[in-house]
Amino acid sequence: MSKRRRNFWGWGFEDQQPRPADVEEAGRGAREHLGFEPAEVEPAPRLEDIELPPPRIEPPAWLAHFCEHDAYSRASHAYGRAYRDLVRAFRGRFDHPPDVVAHPGDERELEQVLDWCAEAGAAAIPFGGGTSVVGGVEPRVPQDAAVTIDLKRMNRVLEVDPVSRAARIQAGAAGPELEEQLKAHGLTLRHYPQSFEFSTLGGWIATRAGGHFATLHTRIDDFVESVRAITPGGAWESRRLPGSGAGPSPDRLLIGSEGILGVITEAWVRVQEPPAFKESAAVLFDAFDPGAGAVRELAQSRLFPSNCRLLDPGEAALTGAAPEGKAMLVLGFEGPHDVSGAMVEAIELCRDHGGEARERRGESEGTWREAFLRAPYLRDTLVAAGILAETFETAVTWDRLAGFVAGVRERTEAALGGEGRVTCRLTHAYPDGAAPYFTVLAPARRGSELEQWDEVKAAASEAIAAAGGTITHHHAVGRDHRPWYDRQRPDPFAEALRAAKAAVDPRGMLNPGVLLDP
């Protein structure tokens, strides 16, 4: 309902899309840069060419004013933004679009939609920024109809408590929207996932999104003070508290529930003043392993770097930020007090591991962050150019890290059949382990991209599971990670979660297929 429309198949807004000639050029350039054979750069899909199955239900008259079922609305809510989503959309394949997209403006309208879904026997799919990379918003459901509930109209900062440094924010607020509103109060959340431009507070909470800080407060969980959600059984709202030991935390059951227990409508989150002091540096290592040793020591040091991202040589070279063959650690500190002492200690500690600091004063972090946020835009072009471009991520304890990363990379490369490349960076660091994040770039098998990727993904996931990693550190489970998630979680917990869902959603209408069998 916003005037600026999002690209129905890829990243960004419609008015940001590159011209076909530019895509053509960039696509060819990308293949060359990656050392792939030249190949045709295909034109982007056009909405008018897309054929959607007709909607199976229509909203009742009293909901019609905030519901849509035109092709654009349905196509643009049919997928997240994984590689397999982009490929299908690019090829015009929309097998399971929602029948209706509802845009409730408040909780009353949301409840009306849920009531209607219950009556109509439709599945209800909560939808924030639609940036899921795990099939989390795709209406592949057993019900005869699916209603996607887009929360973007609920995008306001409702209340600010400057004393406690907390704000009550609606779930549909995207990163830039909520930061802009907080800025008026001199405050900031500083939660920057790669999807920041489009993803929403509610989506972050529903998926336990990883954010800005590489250590200490690594994910949105750490900023949540209380959550409110609408379930079919009524409102689920925790008391606003700085801490509570009253039973298992109600928030912690909603956080990561990926829309299966309720539709998150708002949350109190901890905010902060913008950091008065910042330092950043790039540290080069001869290889990934000594760099990982430095990251481990940093994570165990109580120095709490805000950025501590280690790029392996392949990834460092790809970003153009480091000389060939070097691993690069992007290191940052920020806070209300001078952080230069911490940076000096950190660099010294890196030196003990053979690290060589290359620069200070923010350039490297800036360069890196810009590349980070531009990456999803680039990916649309890669798809057009026939390049398989996807990431997957995990976490593992330090004792297993070195062999783990090498093993997962090797098995993923093997699944690629020797073509393409797999690179790795550590995105988050804990005292007891780290989160490796892998990027896969390979020539796509045109026409069978999904099969190609699914094979690679399965090989990677099996390697991760076999070596004791988690199937996801911060991308969530959705529908795509289910086989490995199901093996990973404790069986009695699965039973407990299934029962908990049945208690609050007896019809099983909320995001069926995610986390649990529908």
Place this chain on the structure above:
Amino acid sequence: MSKRRRNFWGWGFEDQQPRPADVEEAGRGAREHLGFEPAEVEPAPRLEDIELPPPRIEPPAWLAHFCEHDAYSRASHAYGRAYRDLVRAFRGRFDHPPDVVAHPGDERELEQVLDWCAEAGAAAIPFGGGTSVVGGVEPRVPQDAAVTIDLKRMNRVLEVDPVSRAARIQAGAAGPELEEQLKAHGLTLRHYPQSFEFSTLGGWIATRAGGHFATLHTRIDDFVESVRAITPGGAWESRRLPGSGAGPSPDRLLIGSEGILGVITEAWVRVQEPPAFKESAAVLFDAFDPGAGAVRELAQSRLFPSNCRLLDPGEAALTGAAPEGKAMLVLGFEGPHDVSGAMVEAIELCRDHGGEARERRGESEGTWREAFLRAPYLRDTLVAAGILAETFETAVTWDRLAGFVAGVRERTEAALGGEGRVTCRLTHAYPDGAAPYFTVLAPARRGSELEQWDEVKAAASEAIAAAGGTITHHHAVGRDHRPWYDRQRPDPFAEALRAAKAAVDPRGMLNPGVLLDP
């Protein structure tokens, strides 16, 4: 089964108990010190005078070698260590002792006990150190029999991973036991609740116990890497991971579950090297409120003091550590790097709020910690001397703190009928709020101590609930906090928790009455 026996009714071991003459003297002194009228100091109860209802079941022959049902075992597992527990035990009132106390030495034996409880229709009460102050281990159950499962034989550190700084520890290990075993590896957990001497890792996890650190890592949750529990439906064990975004965390549902979902048997926890640097100081303020202002700024400063406990003038005077009328902040920093800079900044920040640093170099923290750990011993004497001595605690956001503390204190004092005193300290500080901890000391109404305390406790709890605090920050819910907990938690969450319990414990045999209706 350990050779050294715990006092069956109060704190400490039997061989540590003071002589009657010393209790007499200390009791009289305490009344005088508190300004209460002199009163008789009653003699401690003797086990041989206690009459217990006969056990309703007996363990089958194949479990008999690790089960006990003698008077000592049953009486010493009948209560936690709340004031109402001490008073009842002191008066020889044991209405609901367990029928049998099982001491499984491993998971196989534990499973055998659970199987037997299921067959026999008995309730199963997990028991760590038995230091609950909320009725968490009291067998007030609807079943016809109750078996308490004491885990103290399962007290070993099973595995240490020095690279990831983590250890796999059995749930029955008490504080000193696990620290001693970790010390052999040059590591420490540094989780020091007041009950440290007796309480166990499993108990800490089951109750979300608050520990050593006043900021940042305030409770055991923050050190848990994975948990293993035995449920009637099988083992619930999460994968050992530094972080995972795969659905709602299985650990987070067990953490705080207070024995209703399963019996925690072991956990991987994050450990650390002992801090190389420590600094401590006492800072005096003219009143509580400016001190609280300083604590708030400290908590929002990213300085992360390890100790940051603000005592109101009444409490500061009582400990003898501060001049009359002054509030005192006990401030500590520790870490692997020099922390003197942080201390200087913190003291400067306190000065902005009128705080005057009185000493450095550890004496005040030492004095305070010693008093902190001695307090439960003293309480036995207070009970003998007819002194109502109890604490309760909560947490609330900063915007409400000042009025909140004053209001709760006032309503609690009113319920005391003008006799006695209510003091407050802040034990844990968050960027968005703090945990006020109240101490009540009053002349007991001899013979109706329970009624007296229950009235006071109800008044305090109502005041907390009405002002938006939590019914517990780290003492847990147990049976005693149920009325306020039930009002505090979101209804759909209560339904979800009830369903989750029914899924893993369909007979409702695990700690019935705790968190949920039996």
